[in-house]
Amino acid sequence: MQRVAIIGAGPAGLTAAYELLKQARDEFAVDVLEADPVHVGGIAWTGEFRGCRFDIGGHRFFSKSEEIEALWTELLGDELITRPRLSRILYDGTFFDYPLKPANALIGLGPRTAVRVLASYARARAFPIDPEVSFADWITNRFGRHLFTIFFKGYTEKVWGMSCDDISADWAAQRIKGLSLAGTVKDALLPRRPGDGAVIKTLIDEFRYPRRGPGQMWEAARDRVQEWGGRVHLGHRVDAVRWQGPLTVEAGGESFETDCLISSMALADLAQILDPAPPPEVLEAARGLAYRDFLTVVLRVQQRDLFPDNWIYIHDPSVRVGRLQNFKNWSPDMVVDPAMTGIGMEYFCSVGDDLWSLDDAALVELGRSELDRLGLAPAAAVLDGTVVRAPKAYPVYDDAYQGRVEIIRRWLAAELPAVQTVGRNGMHKYNNQDHSMMTALLAARNLMGASYDVWAVNTDAEYHERGTPTTVD
Ligand SMILES: Cc1cc2nc3c(=O)[nH]c(=O)nc-3n(C[C@H](O)[C@H](O)[C@H](O)COP(=O)(O)OP(=O)(O)OC[C@H]3O[C@@H](n4cnc5c(N)ncnc54)[C@H](O)[C@@H]3O)c2cc1C
Structure with a gap:
């Protein structure tokens, strides 16, 4: 039996455990180590307060990956319901459609502001900012300065707590690729291509959601993992990973000796609990991740x-x-x-x-x-x-994050090949559940003999919110 320790019982950690045990439960002994004393599901857990259930952020279940969609159905069946979606922007006492519809936005803003929006858009098209360094540059080039100020700046700065001038253009490019005012107008006026349009329309107009919140999905995954012989240890925060001599994970006062480790804890935290400590440049990169x-x-x-x-x-x-x-x-x-x-x-x-x-x-x-x-x-x-x-x-995707992640990733690959990092914070990637799960599936399959590059799972979210004025879920 190969021993596998998995850090975190969120979507990524539980997916890795589920896949290993579903495919080869005679070959793997799986221990999932979760810091939370009560809940599974990571950020996608569901809480309850006096008869009101709540979700941390509102988790839509949607994916371009048929495999992930099928996995969700396999786990929850009819308990995964399809829901209509309505979300709007409240700005200056007026509701605006979300995703942004040009006519609705221009009417809502009134004629004066609408003229200013169009003039500033024309200016941005004639004199684009080059090179595009920041989020502000990226949006201004595609929407004009005025629309940027109304529909992007305030919300984005609330979200990130920093100026749009200091947020990398990469982040906008990744999250809202393919988006522009011209594209938004075109989308509003022209019929969509049949195949693509159907997917986009579906994602925009409806989504799937577990009847009792996202945690229900991950409780079902935990139950299946346990039925198949996996152990899920709650209240087991991993506070050290010893890697010279037998690979050993310390959690909740217990030592788990293991042959391989799949980690969904934050990459920055993992680097800082390695024992012995990695070289100073790796530690510095870890401390710099925000x-x-x-x-x-x-x-x-x-x-x-x-x-x-x-x-x-x-x-x-x-x-x-x-x-x-x-x-x-x-x-x-x-x-x-x-x-x-x-x-x-x-x-x-x-x-x-x-x-x-x-x-x-x-x-x-x-x-x-x-x-x-x-x-x-x-x-x-x-x-x-x-x-x-x-x-x-x-x-946070700041100017330095890519370099920092790369330093940690390369060092881990060279020195600790038995460790794979997966998930959202595990890879410092702005992953939704589907991409977090996909990295976990690939990591699990690597232990079954495949050789996937887990880091190549991309978070291209073009389908996510086309025609979207704001960009954070
Ligand atoms: C506000 C918000 C809204 C979102 N909306 C959506 C959405 O609509 N749809 C969607 O698909 N995704 C959404 N997401 C993203 C989704 O939450 C993540 O992609 C997903 O939870 C990532 O799963 P993960 O397992 O990688 O990480 P996490 O969910 O962060 O799970 C990691 C787990 O590891 C545990 N852990 C951490 N450190 C340790 C340690 N040292 N020892 C032991 N355990 C540890 C944590 O307690 C946690 O349970 C949203 C996220 C946010 C913040």
């Missing part, structure tokens, strides 16, 4: 129907909230009592900053007052709430 953190204020509102959207982007700079989820619009089963509504007020922040450090009661108060101020629900209708903090929600 993340954006996230917290959700979950509010129970005593009202049946607040608004029809699954989620709303809040561009208004006068409130701190960045996005709002209405979980019962994701699945009616997200609330026990249909007369109630569970709202997730999403705040992008950094560990230790003013928002992160506010106590829970103050955050619930902030959420309640901002919901009221936005005109979405009166403060008096909010019964109570809770707060969930999610550190390292987003790997």
Whole structure:
């Protein structure tokens, strides 16, 4: 039997365990080591507060990969429901379609602003910024400065907590490849090509979602892994990986000697718990990788129907909230009592900053007052709430990240060939569940004799949100 230790019981870690045991359970002894004492699912777990279930961010299940779609169906069957999607932008008291529709945007902005938008677009086309270094350059070249300011700048800066001038153009190119104002207008006016259009339309208009939230998918995966003899150890935070002599993972006060390791913990953290420590340049690269953190204020509102959207982007700079989820619009089963509504007020922040450090009661108060101020629900209708903090929600793509990842990746490949890193933070890639899972499938298959380059799984998300004015999920 080959011993495999897997760090993390999120989508990537559980997919790796599932694949190994599904294909070759006589050959592999699998231990999944998860820091969380209670939940599986990583960022895609589902919580519950007094009859209101919530999801960290709202996880749509969609993929261009038929294999991943089939795997989700295999795990949940009819419990994976198809849901209509509605999401809009709230800017200056007006709702705008999301993805952006040119006519709707121009009408909503009024004639004066519309003329300024078109003039600034014409200017950007005539005199494009060259080279495109930053996110601001990339968007301005495709939409014009004015539209950038209205529909990209405020929200993006809330999300990343930094100026759009300091965010790499790579990030925009990866997340919203193929997008431009001209393309958006063309999409709105011309019929789509049959095959491509069907996929895009489907992804935009509907998505799949587990009836009781994304955690249900990962609880099902955990159950199957355990039925097949795999062990899932909760409350086992990995705090050391010893790699000279037998490869040994230390977690929850136990030592797990292993033949190979699949790690979905943050790449930066993995490099820093290696024992012996890697060379200084690898440690320095690891310490330099940055993340954006996230917290959700979950509010129970005593009202049946607040608004029809699954989620709303809040561009208004006068409130701190960045996005709002209405979980019962994701699945009616997200609330026990249909007369109630569970709202997730999403705040992008950094560990230790003013928002992160506010106590829970103050955050619930902030959420309640901002919901009221936005005109979405009166403060008096909010019964109570809770707060969930999610550190390292987003790997940051700054100017230096690629070089840093490359230093760590090369060193690991040369010195620790028995270790494969997978998933979102595991590879410092802005992966959705599907790509995180695909890296895990390939890593598992490598242990069965294949030789895939796990790093080649790309996060090309062109199909993700064509015609999209904002770019973060
Ligand atoms: C706000 C938001 C919205 C999103 N929306 C979508 C969406 O709509 N659709 C979609 O498909 N994807 C979405 N995603 C992305 C999705 O959450 C990730 O792709 C997915 O969760 C990544 O899976 P993973 O297993 O790689 O990592 P994670 O989910 O981060 O899981 C890693 C696991 O490792 C554990 N761990 C970490 N360190 C240690 C340690 N030292 N020892 C032991 N365990 C450890 C963690 O506790 C965690 O359980 C969204 C993400 C965010 C932040």
